[in-house]
Amino acid sequence: MDIALLKTFIEVARHRHFGRAASALCVSQSAVSARVKLLESVLGVVLFERRRGDIRLTEPGQRLLQHAERIVRSWARARAELVGEQRHTLALGCIPDLWSLGVRERVAVLRRALPWVELRLELLSAATLLQRLADGTLDLALLGEPVESRCCPSEPxxxxxxxxxxxEADIGLERALGEGYILVDWGTRFLTMHAERLAVDMACRMRVDQGRAALDLLREIGGSAYLPRPWVESAAREGWLTAVAAAPSFSLHPHLAIRDGVIDRDPVETAVALLRKTGEAPPAEALPEWPAGVRDASSGP
Structure with missing residues (x-):
C-alpha cells in the first residue's frame, strides 16, 4: 500500500477538512479526495462520514487511525535506518507532568551535549508512550510508574x-479534603496509598489526570490537591498556595523506560546518563542560555 494514502488519511482525520488537509500535504484538494477514495476502495470500507461543513471518522475509520499512525511512524524509522540516518536520531517521550520536574532542564542539557542528533520530543499520556515504545517509534520514555514489559525495561x-x-492558609486536613479537594491521578500506587491513608468521599468532587491541570484550577477557583513539593514551594513564594501541615505526604516514582535493543547507541547512552539525574537540580553552568525573556516565562512551577 502506498504510504501516502495513509498520510493523507491521517491529515484528513486530523483537520476534518479536505482543503486544510490538502494545504498541510502541499497537494490539491482533488488529490486528497482521490487518495481517500482509493484507500476506501482498497480496504472495502467507508472511512469518513461526509456532512455539509463537517467530516467525521466512521467506526472503521477510527479503528484504522491508530494503525495508520503506527505504520507511518514505523516506516519513517525504517527508512532512516536503511539510509544510515538512525544513529543521528533520538526519540524521547515524557508524560506532561514530569516535564516541569527536572526533565525540561535535562533535555536542554541534552540538546547542547548532542548538537549533531535530531532530537524528537513528545509529551503524551503514559498509555500512548508505552504503545510507541512497543512499536519502536520511541527510544526512551519518562513515566510516572515502573513499566511491566520485557520489551521496555525501566529503571527508577x-x-x-x-x-x-x-x-487557603492555615487550613486543617479535614477541610482541605472537603468540597474543594481535587484528586490528581498520580498513578496506581498513589491512588492505592491515598485510599488506604485518607478517607475521602469523591462523590461530587473533581478528579483530574494531570497535576498541572490541578495547579491551574487551584489558581483559578481555589481548593486543595496533592502536588509536587517544588510546585507548591514556588506557588507559596508567590503567596497563593500553602502546604497543609497535618497532611501525610506521598511519593511519585518516575521511571525511565528504554526500548530494548537501543542501549548500545551513543545518543541513547548519553540521554540515559542525563535523565537519570531527573529530579535533581542541574548545575547552573550546565544549562543553556535562553533568549531574552524565555527563561522568565519558563521558570514557573
Whole structure:
C-alpha cells in the first residue's frame, strides 16, 4: 500500500477538512479526495462520514487511525535506518507532568551535549508512550510508574514528594479534603496509598489526570490537591498556595523506560546518563542560555 494514502488519511482525520488537509500535504484538494477514495476502495470500507461543513471518522475509520499512525511512524524509522540516518536520531517521550520536574532542564542539557542528533520530543499520556515504545517509534520514555514489559525495561529515577497544598492558609486536613479537594491521578500506587491513608468521599468532587491541570484550577477557583513539593514551594513564594501541615505526604516514582535493543547507541547512552539525574537540580553552568525573556516565562512551577 502506498504510504501516502495513509498520510493523507491521517491529515484528513486530523483537520476534518479536505482543503486544510490538502494545504498541510502541499497537494490539491482533488488529490486528497482521490487518495481517500482509493484507500476506501482498497480496504472495502467507508472511512469518513461526509456532512455539509463537517467530516467525521466512521467506526472503521477510527479503528484504522491508530494503525495508520503506527505504520507511518514505523516506516519513517525504517527508512532512516536503511539510509544510515538512525544513529543521528533520538526519540524521547515524557508524560506532561514530569516535564516541569527536572526533565525540561535535562533535555536542554541534552540538546547542547548532542548538537549533531535530531532530537524528537513528545509529551503524551503514559498509555500512548508505552504503545510507541512497543512499536519502536520511541527510544526512551519518562513515566510516572515502573513499566511491566520485557520489551521496555525501566529503571527508577529520583522520587518526587507529593504534598497536600491549599489555596487557603492555615487550613486543617479535614477541610482541605472537603468540597474543594481535587484528586490528581498520580498513578496506581498513589491512588492505592491515598485510599488506604485518607478517607475521602469523591462523590461530587473533581478528579483530574494531570497535576498541572490541578495547579491551574487551584489558581483559578481555589481548593486543595496533592502536588509536587517544588510546585507548591514556588506557588507559596508567590503567596497563593500553602502546604497543609497535618497532611501525610506521598511519593511519585518516575521511571525511565528504554526500548530494548537501543542501549548500545551513543545518543541513547548519553540521554540515559542525563535523565537519570531527573529530579535533581542541574548545575547552573550546565544549562543553556535562553533568549531574552524565555527563561522568565519558563521558570514557573
Amino acid at each position: 529515577l529520583a522520587r518526587v514528594e507529593l504534598v497536600l497544598a491549599s489555596s
